[in-house]
Amino acid sequence: MGKVSKSPWLLHYDASSCNGCDIEVLDCLTPKYDIERFGIINTGDPFQADILLITGGVNSQTERVVKQLYSQMPEPKVVVAVGICACTGGVFKECYNIRGGIDTVIPVDVYVPGCAARPEAIIDGVVKALAVLDEKQAVMKTPEEKER
Amino acid sequence: MVKVIFVLAYLIFAPFVGALLDGVDRIISARMQRRKGPKLLQPFYDLGKLFSKERIGVNNVQLFLNMSYLVILMIAGSMLFAGADLLMVLFILSTADMFLIMAASSDSSPYSNMGSSREMLQMMAYEPLTLLVAVGFYLTTGSFLVSDIIREDISAVLWMPGLLAGFMFTTAIKFRKSPFDLSTSHHAHQEMVKGLTTEMSGTTLAIMNIAEYYEMVLLLGIFFLFFVNSTWWSWIVALLLCAVIFFLETLWDNVSARVKWKTLLYSCWVVTLVAGGVNILILMLDK
Numbered sequence: 001m002g003k004v005s006k007s008p009w010l011l012h013y014d015a016s017s018c019n020g021c022d023i024e025v026l027d028c029l030t031p032k033y034d035i036e037r038f039g040i041i042n043t044g045d046p047f048q049a050d051i052l053l054i055t056g057g058v059n060s061q062t063e064r065v066v067k068q069l070y071s072q073m074p075e076p077k078v079v080v081a082v083g084i085c086a087c088t089g090g091v092f093k094e095c096y097n098i099r100g101g102i103d104t105v106i107p108v109d110v111y112v113p114g115c116a117a118r119p120e121a122i123i124d125g126v127v128k129a130l131a132v133l134d135e136k137q138a139v140m141k142t143p144e145e146k147e148r
Numbered sequence: 149m150v151k152v153i154f155v156l157a158y159l160i161f162a163p164f165v166g167a168l169l170d171g172v173d174r175i176i177s178a179r180m181q182r183r184k185g186p187k188l189l190q191p192f193y194d195l196g197k198l199f200s201k202e203r204i205g206v207n208n209v210q211l212f213l214n215m216s217y218l219v220i221l222m223i224a225g226s227m228l229f230a231g232a233d234l235l236m237v238l239f240i241l242s243t244a245d246m247f248l249i250m251a252a253s254s255d256s257s258p259y260s261n262m263g264s265s266r267e268m269l270q271m272m273a274y275e276p277l278t279l280l281v282a283v284g285f286y287l288t289t290g291s292f293l294v295s296d297i298i299r300e301d302i303s304a305v306l307w308m309p310g311l312l313a314g315f316m317f318t319t320a321i322k323f324r325k326s327p328f329d330l331s332t333s334h335h336a337h338q339e340m341v342k343g344l345t346t347e348m349s350g351t352t353l354a355i356m357n358i359a360e361y362y363e364m365v366l367l368l369g370i371f372f373l374f375f376v377n378s379t380w381w382s383w384i385v386a387l388l389l390c391a392v393i394f395f396l397e398t399l400w401d402n403v404s405a406r407v408k409w410k411t412l413l414y415s416c417w418v419v420t421l422v423a424g425g426v427n428i429l430i431l432m433l434d435k
Contacts, residue, residue, distance in 0.1 A: 004200060006193035034183040036174075039190050045342040047204065047349035050197070074349050075202040137200065 017056025166361020231295030263343030310427030
């Protein structure tokens with residue numbers, strides 16, 4: 001079976017971002033950065049996604065959405081937190097409605113700091129996530145995991 | 149014996165040819181947008197990955213219905229490559245599509261249901277012209293049989309250029325190309341997530357993709373019929389012209405935006421009536 005890192009499909013969700021990081025994420029699709037050369041497709045459908053890319057910290061309204069998106073993605077899957085808000089809560093950390101970084105709700109595999117995170121950093125983060133994705137796929141194939 | 153070889157070649161190689169064409173299509177699209185684009189074999193990597201993903205079944209029938217879509221498409225394609233009745237091939241093609249619609253409407257996602265109703269609308273848009281193409285071949289060659297059509301002395305396209313133009317227009321729907329990719333799209337951002345395929349994942353989606361590759365080769369096979377005649381070199385010319393048509397569909401995909409459903413329906417029917425109808429009329433009067 002094919003390696004999942006050769007065709008990682010990406011789901012982008014804005015948990016409470018100021019749109020700074022979102023624009024940088026979309027920048028990655030432009031001719032200059034062109035993440036499709038890694039086979040990456042920005043799908044928008046959790047059922048078909050392998051990488052969940054989240055910008056912004058989690059607040060009380062987006063908490064259940066993040067959880068649901070994560071639960072709808074089939075294994076193996078990885079989560080990339082893009083931007084300092086997604087990593088730790090950033091400048092909004094002390095706000096009454098902010099839970100904090102993404103890792104307060106779902107497990108995060110790769111953190112990409114920055115405000116806003118640069119496209120180069122996002123691509124580096126996603127490529128790092130691909131290695132994690134392959135590791136998870138290898139674990140899935142081991143006999144103990146299959147029995148489960 | 150030759151028929152058996154052709155059918156086997158179709159059944160075995162069509163998904164590979166389809167996936168390669170898809171890879172070429174994605175690279176050409178990327179180059180048109182001044183991007184580098186994915187690797188040529190990307191569709192194969194995608195399929196490999198989809199088969200290795202965890203299976204999330206939204207219900208018990210979706211995978212079965214998608215399998216039916218695949219198998220019926222394989223039957224339709226085999227009939228075309230066996231030189232059977234063209235009209236029958238086109239009917240079975242529509243039957244296959246009905247299974248895809250059922251698969252999409254079997255789950256509870258509103259996006260998927262909307263995708264399936266749009267797919268039905270698309271069928272309504274392209275079906276009249278598809279039937280006229282079969283009628284056109286009958287009027288030109290005096291037979292619905294593919295094996296007779298390819299043995300004509302002159303290529304059918306000389307008698308049915310209007311039908312060819314119309315078929316190129318409506319095939320954009322079948323290839324799921326912009327401006328007619330209403331029900332589901334190869335491109336990322338769509339107003340209804342992924343439309344038809346919203347709740348398909350892993351194996352289910354992979355089977356749907358393979359079926360689409362079979363369909364792609366089948367449709368190019370029908371384009372092939374337009375150009376082929378009894379001479380051997382016409383086969384090469386027809387293959388080249390099929391490649392040109394595929395390129396034109398890619399080009400059209402990149403220069404146009406998605407239309408509303410009414411524009412789709414009206415434009416397809418106007419093209420059917422003008423290009424197809426007039427062509428049929430001339431054939432009926434002159435042949």
